Amino acid sequence: MIIKNGKVLVDSEFSLRDVVIKDSKICGYNLDGLMDNQVIDAEGMYVLPGxxxxxxxxxxxxxxxxxxxxxxxxxxxxxxxxxxxxxxxxxxxxxxxxxxxxxxxxxxxxxxxxxxxxxxxxxxxxxxxxxxxxxxxxxxxxxxxxxxxxxxxxxxxxxxxxxxxxxxxxxxxxxxxxxxxxxxxxxxxxxxxxxxxxxxxxxxxxxxxxxxxxxxxxxxxxxxxxxxxxxxxxxxxxxxxxxxxxxxxxxxxxxxxxxxxxxxxxxxxxxxxxxxxxxxxxxxxxxxxxxxxxxxxxxxxxxxxxxxxxxxxxxxxxxxxxxxxxxxxxxxxxxxxxxLKIDRNKGSLDIDKDADIVIMDKDMNVIYTIVEGKIVYNNNLID
CATH class of the missing domain: 3.20.20.140 (Metal-dependent hydrolases)
Structure with missing residues (x-):
């Protein structure tokens, strides 16, 4: 899965970047060479830890x-x-x-x-x-x-x-x-x-x-x-x-x-x-x-x-x-x-952590919830 164009929270700062998810984990922020993946366009949205x-x-x-x-x-x-x-x-x-x-x-x-x-x-x-x-x-x-x-x-x-x-x-x-x-x-x-x-x-x-x-x-x-x-x-x-x-x-x-x-x-x-x-x-x-x-x-x-x-x-x-x-x-x-002593795997969007992610719009409404790389809630009416 790829989350594109979102304002991603990493190291307590927002930056425009893409998030690549593989096998339930966040594996990187670079799309080079990636094709035929499930894509979420998060333009104008916040990409946050769940x-x-x-x-x-x-x-x-x-x-x-x-x-x-x-x-x-x-x-x-x-x-x-x-x-x-x-x-x-x-x-x-x-x-x-x-x-x-x-x-x-x-x-x-x-x-x-x-x-x-x-x-x-x-x-x-x-x-x-x-x-x-x-x-x-x-x-x-x-x-x-x-x-x-x-x-x-x-x-x-x-x-x-x-x-x-x-x-x-x-x-x-x-x-x-x-x-x-x-x-x-x-x-x-x-x-x-x-x-x-x-x-x-x-x-x-x-x-x-x-x-x-x-x-x-x-x-x-x-x-x-x-x-x-x-x-x-x-x-x-x-x-x-x-x-x-x-x-x-x-x-x-x-x-x-x-x-x-x-x-x-x-x-x-x-x-x-x-x-x-x-x-x-x-x-x-x-x-x-x-x-x-x-x-x-x-x-x-x-x-x-x-x-x-x-x-x-x-x-x-x-x-x-x-x-x-x-x-x-x-x-x-x-x-x-x-x-809870689970911060090695959860709590932030660092590489190699579980892909537990919430995507919210500018009004702080939940649009997507992703648990270990799987979309468990989708409120994006465009999809």
Whole structure:
């Protein structure tokens, strides 16, 4: 495949060049001697790395806790329409038995997946969290850290647990972090009211990310810095839900100024209502209602994820920060790839990396999504 005439983002700069794809990889930028290839004319368009969403509970009527393999594949197809080339289905805290069933289903889907955005692994949001800062997590299903349970999740998922969110004050958390890090599982801190000291201790043990920073956690206080103090001071990655509801634009700017843009990851935390009208929906075991695009628990005062999509997240980040596209897009591409330790193959358009590409028009609408060299979404009405 050849992508011609586009404004291609390489090394944080745009240049007019062609992109040559062979055997799922980007193999060069020179068309000399190439003939009889599939050609995409991207004149006037941006050729960008595909988006990576490391925290999503669903979209288009599909919930990751409730989905079967067919529905999960449909979710992958929906995400492809939003420029997503890779994502982590995020499992809400559920019963141990049901969690085992879910991770097994996702693991089997990963083995057989052919269409849409690629499932890169599983993000487990719980069940080892805080009761006080549970947010939309079902309180009665939050439990103490258990290596035995985590090991069972690993086995049932065919070793596809990529990340797990834990609360720093949860009983047994340090032992679990040590085990997870040794197994290559990325540990994130979230849904936590822990002290600054406990959070820094978990970071020293290897926790490397903060789940939906500023949301579902004790807030910053000059005498009790808590998880936010640890997040902003240390080198961990910080997730940010840039929907304009979870974070004020000034907080997004503050986070970037404090952390540096290379340590902030844009996520959706989307629920099954993403892409759909207001109404009543599910989030795992919870009943939720969406009013004016804002998802909340039916019973309670907590937000319940978002209706954000990744293409809209990019537009919001650019609007909130006034940063150019070549800077803003890092939060959705190379940053999550580095956090997941897959940046050797994904996250940018360097030669020999996977051809995970989104092509957007001048108004930042998704026109093509390409996953490992295969077109999985085409919105070009001319073709």
């Amino acid at each position: 988006f990576i969403d490391v925290h999503t509970h669903g979209g288009n009527g599909i919930d990751t806790n409730l989905a079967d393999k067919e529905e999960l594949n449909k979710l992958s197809e929906f995400f492809a329409t939003k420029g997503v080339t890779g994502y982590l289905p995020t499992i809400l805290t559920d019963t141990h038995e049901r969690t085992c069933e879910i991770v097994e289903m996702v693991g089997n889907t990963i083995k057989e997946q052919k269409e849409g955005s690629k499932i890169l692994g599983i993000h487990m949001e719980g069940p080892f969290l805080s009761h006080e800062f549970k947010g939309a997590m079902p309180d009665d299903l939050i439990v103490d850290c258990s290596l035995e349970k985590l090991m069972e999740y690993e086995v049932r998922s065919n070793n596809n647990i990529k990340t797990i969110t834990v609360a720093a004050e949860n009983t047994g958390v340090q032992e679990l972090i040590r085990y997870a890090v040794a197994k290559g599982i990325i540990v994130s801190l979230g849904h936590s009211g822990a002290t600054y000291e406990d959070c820094m201790m978990c970071i020293e043990e290897g926790a490397n990310r903060i789940t939906h920073t500023f949301n579902g956690m004790r807030q910053l206080h000059q005498h009790q810095p808590s998880i936010l103090g640890a997040a902003l001071e240390s080198d961990v990655y910080c997730e940010a839900i840039c929907d304009g509801l979870h974070l004020h634009p000034g907080i997004v700017r503050l986070m970037i100024k404090t952390k540096g843009i290379d340590r902030v990851i844009g996520i959706t935390d989307s629920v099954m209502a993403a892409g759909l009208p207001d109404g009543k929906y599910k989030l795992g075991v919870n009943d939720i209602v969406v009013i004016n695009g804002d998802a909340r628990l039916v019973h309670g005062d907590s937000r319940a994820g978002s209706t954000l999509t990744m293409d809209k997240a990019l537009k919001n980040i650019m609007e909130f920060t006034r940063l150019p596209l070549e800077e803003s897009i890092k939060m959705l591409t190379i940053n999550p790839a580095k956090m």
